[in-house]
Amino acid sequence: MPTGKLKEFKQRKRQRMLLVMVLFVLSLFFVAALMHIGAGDAEWMGMSVSNLTPANAMEFGIPKDERGVVVNWCEDPAYSSGVRGGDLIKAINNKKVKSIGEFLKVTKTVDISKGVLIDALRNGQPLYITLESKMGLHDTIKKAFNIDLGANALDNGNAKQAAFANRSPAETAEAGTINNPGPGTAPAGPNLPTPKEQNAAQKELIEGHWLGMELIPLTPELAKEFNIAPDTKGILIDEISLEAAESGVLAGDMVVAIQGMATPDIATFTEATRRVKNRFDAKVLVSRRGQILEFTITSTRTLGFSQNEAAQPITPGALSPHRSRSKPCTACHIIMTTGGQLPTDAGDILPSPPPITKGAVAIHEYRGKCKTCHVILKKI
Numbered sequence: 001m002p003t004g005k006l007k008e009f010k011q012r013k014r015q016r017m018l019l020v021m022v023l024f025v026l027s028l029f030f031v032a033a034l035m036h037i038g039a040g041d042a043e044w045m046g047m048s049v050s051n052l053t054p055a056n057a058m059e060f061g062i063p064k065d066e067r068g069v070v071v072n073w074c075e076d077p078a079y080s081s082g083v084r085g086g087d088l089i090k091a092i093n094n095k096k097v098k099s100i101g102e103f104l105k106v107t108k109t110v111d112i113s114k115g116v117l118i119d120a121l122r123n124g125q126p127l128y129i130t131l132e133s134k135m136g137l138h139d140t141i142k143k144a145f146n147i148d149l150g151a152n153a154l155d156n157g158n159a160k161q162a163a164f165a166n167r168s169p170a171e172t173a174e175a176g177t178i179n180n181p182g183p184g185t186a187p188a189g190p191n192l193p194t195p196k197e198q199n200a201a202q203k204e205l206i207e208g209h210w211l212g213m214e215l216i217p218l219t220p221e222l223a224k225e226f227n228i229a230p231d232t233k234g235i236l237i238d239e240i241s242l243e244a245a246e247s248g249v250l251a252g253d254m255v256v257a258i259q260g261m262a263t264p265d266i267a268t269f270t271e272a273t274r275r276v277k278n279r280f281d282a283k284v285l286v287s288r289r290g291q292i293l294e295f296t297i298t299s300t301r302t303l304g305f306s307q308n309e310a311a312q313p314i315t316p317g318a319l320s321p322h323r324s325r326s327k328p329c330t331a332c333h334i335i336m337t338t339g340g341q342l343p344t345d346a347g348d349i350l351p352s353p354p355p356i357t358k359g360a361v362a363i364h365e366y367r368g369k370c371k372t373c374h375v376i377l378k379k380i
Contacts, residue, residue, distance in 0.1 A: 042069075045112065046076050049070060049071050049089060050070055050100065051069060056070045059267075068120075069099065071083060075327060075331060077132060081130065083118070083120075083131065086267075112131070115130050116131040117129075198330070203311065203331070203334065205266040206309060208266045208269055211242055211243040211303060212245055215266065215306075216238050217266065218235065232287055234264060237250070237255060246298075252288070256287050257285035277303055279302065280298060280300075280302060281298040310333075313335070313341060314334075354374070355374060356377065357378070358377065358379055
C-alpha cells in the first residue's frame with residue numbers, strides 16, 4: 001500500500017475509534033439519566049421520602065447493605081401510625097421499594113382503607129408499621145377546639161394572640177383540671193391530650209446545649225443576618241459560655257463536626273456528643289465566615305452529651321410568631337392551656353434594681369422606661 005494511502009487509512013481508523021468512544025460515553029450518560037428518572041422527593045400519606053444516599057445513611061445510622069427510601073419528615077396519618085423522620089422504608093405490603101420510582105409505583109396500587117403494612121428500619125432495628133388513614137393528633141386537636149393550628153390560626157373566625165396565664169402551681173395541674181375534673185365540677189374545656197399522649201419527647205428539636213454552647217438550626221433568615229452561606233451544613237452557636245468559651249469557639253460559628261462525625265442538625269450533633277461523652281477532650285470543627293477551624297474542647301469532668309429542647313408549648317388557637325414551616329404546628333409544639341411556660345422569667349425582671357442617676361447610660365439592653373424599675377436620683 002502506498003505511503004499516502006496508508007497514512008490516510010490510519011487517520012480514518014483513528015477517527016472511527018474516536019467516534020466509537022464518543023458514542024460510548026454518550027450512551028453511559030443516557031443510561032445514567034434513565035436510572036435517575038423519578039429521583040427526588042415523593043409525598044404520600046403525610047410523609048415525604050427520598051432515595052437513600054451515603055449522606056442520609058450516615059445521618060440516620062442505616063447499614064451499608066440496606067436498600068429503601070428514607071422518610072424526610074411526616075405528619076398525619078403517617079405520624080399517628082408510627083412513622084418517623086429518619087425511618088428507612090424497605091417494603092410496602094411485602095413489595096420492595098428500593099427507589100423513589102418503586103415507591104411511587106407501589107403506593108399507586110395499595111388500598112389505604114384496608115391498612116398498609118410498612119417494613120421499615122429505625123436506628124438499625126427492623127420494625128413493622130400498620131399505616132391507617134385515621135384522624136391523628138393534629139386533626140383531633142383541631143376538631144376538639146374548632147380551630148386551625150396552621151401558620152395563621154383562627155378561633156371561631158377571630159384571630160387571637162396566645163398568652164399563658166399567670167396561675168398558681170395548683171392550677172397548672174392541667175391533666176387533672178381538664179381531663180379529670182373533681183366531683184360536681186364541669187370540665188374546663190374539651191379533653192386535651194396530655195403532653196405524653198402528644199408525644200412531647202418526640203417533637204422536632206430546635207435548640208441544643210453542650211458545655212456552655214447553645215446551638216440552633218440555621219434558618220435562611222439567620223444565614224442572611226450573619227452572612228453565612230445558606231448551603232453550610234451545620235448548626236449555629238448563638239450563645240457561648242463555660243468550657244466552650246475557653247476552647248476558642250465563638251457565637252456565630254457553625255459546628256460542622258465533632259471528633260470526625262458530621263453534625264448537619266441537632267439530632268446528629270447529639271449523637272456525636274454521645275460518642276465522646278466519657279472523654280475529657282474532643283475536636284470540634286467549625287465554619288467561621290466560610291473558614292474551617294478546629295478547636296479542642298476540654299473539661300475537668302467527662303464531656304457528657306447534649307441536652308436539647310423542642311419548641312415551647314402553645315395554647316389552642318395561638319398565632320404563629322414565625323414564618324410557616326410547611327408542616328403542622330404539632331410537629332414541633334405540644335398544645336397546653338396552662339403550665340407549659342412561666343409568663344415571666346428572669347430575663348423579664350430585675351431583682352432589686354439599684355438606683356441610677358438621671359441621664360445614666362443603661363448597662364443592659366433596652367427594657368422600657370428606666371423609672372419602671374429604678375429609682376432615679378438627681379445629679380449632684
